[in-house]
Amino acid sequence: MSTCGTLYVVATPIGNLDDISARALRVLREVALIAAEDTRHSQRLLQHFGIGTPLAACHEHNERDQGGRFIGRLLAGEDVALISDAGTPLISDPGFHLVRSARAAGIAVVPVPGACALIAALSAAGLPSDRFIFEGFLPAKALGRRQRLEALREEPRTLLFYEAPHRLLESVEDMLAVFGPERPALLARELTKTFETLKGLPLAELREFIAADSNQQRGECVLLVGGWQAPEGEEAISVESLRVLDLLLAEMPVKRAAALAAEITGVRKNLLYQAALERQGKA
Numbered sequence: 001m002s003t004c005g006t007l008y009v010v011a012t013p014i015g016n017l018d019d020i021s022a023r024a025l026r027v028l029r030e031v032a033l034i035a036a037e038d039t040r041h042s043q044r045l046l047q048h049f050g051i052g053t054p055l056a057a058c059h060e061h062n063e064r065d066q067g068g069r070f071i072g073r074l075l076a077g078e079d080v081a082l083i084s085d086a087g088t089p090l091i092s093d094p095g096f097h098l099v100r101s102a103r104a105a106g107i108a109v110v111p112v113p114g115a116c117a118l119i120a121a122l123s124a125a126g127l128p129s130d131r132f133i134f135e136g137f138l139p140a141k142a143l144g145r146r147q148r149l150e151a152l153r154e155e156p157r158t159l160l161f162y163e164a165p166h167r168l169l170e171s172v173e174d175m176l177a178v179f180g181p182e183r184p185a186l187l188a189r190e191l192t193k194t195f196e197t198l199k200g201l202p203l204a205e206l207r208e209f210i211a212a213d214s215n216q217q218r219g220e221c222v223l224l225v226g227g228w229q230a231p232e233g234e235e236a237i238s239v240e241s242l243r244v245l246d247l248l249l250a251e252m253p254v255k256r257a258a259a260l261a262a263e264i265t266g267v268r269k270n271l272l273y274q275a276a277l278e279r280q281g282k283a
């Protein structure tokens with residue numbers, strides 16, 4: 001039987017302290033040590049719940065170096081809890097290296113789920129939630145941000161982004177430029193807190209809403225954008241399929257390229273043939 005301790009990955013609230021689970025409180029009380037992103041911040045949380053478990057720092061700057069210390073305690077049989085400043089650790093928060101090292105060392109890693117801003121936003125957004133992608137934070141610089149958004153232009157799944165309040169407006173403006181004014185979107189701001197706002201509008205209107213009220217550019221926020229949909233009545237060919245077609249067109253006659261591209265991409269041959277003629281200026 002293993003004598004190792006267990007690493008618990010514990011979600012904490014993203015605003016409303018009532019969102020902590022009974023199980024999270026029990027685990028935080030019972031473990032030998034809590035690895036926290038910011039010990040001073042987490043000390044206040046623990047104090048609020050009357051928990052006296054010792055804390056040790058585990059943030060992005062020391063996680064790789066200090067990870068060994070936590071692994072040592074776990075291997076010695078002690079239980080450790082990992083928490084971040086808010087929400088679920090590892091979700092745009094530290095913890096990945098520690099969890100990976102623990103698993104590699106054969107230590108049991110147990111999630112204690114709870115609040116997560118992206119899931120809370122998605123659950124109330126009314127945008128398709130059967131398939132979605134989480135993009136974390138967009139690059140801070142305009143060029144990088146545009147490039148990332150361009151790569152997502154024809155992404156059919158609902159898109160989720162975390163964004164800093166001072167970059168919210170410029171990010172929405174870039175989304176408007178790339179995805180177009182009609183794309184449904186939603187701003188989920190200050191979730192679970194006093195000034196919680198969920199505003200769902202097409203991107204052009206959402207931009208106006210944010211620009212017109214500086215309060216909307218404060219606090220924490222999640223941005224959601226509906227996935228790309230092929231224009232009605234048109235069977236669209238994705239950028240990726242057109243790239244395959246272009247590569248083949250450079251090597252072989254139109255008919256053969258369209259047939260092969262159809263086999264590779266699953267797009268109808270006639271559609272690709274038509275697109276190939278257009279690309280060669282013959283249509």
Ligand code: SAM
Pocket residue numbers: 014015084086087088089090091092093115116117118161162163164188189190191192193220221222
């Ligand atoms: N681990 C956290 C989670 O599970 O959601 C995310 C941590 S990340 C460093 C912080 C970002 O999450 C914020 O900039 C914001 O985009 C989002 N966020 C966190 N709390 C939020 C809240 N109460 N309302 C809206 N967004 C929030």
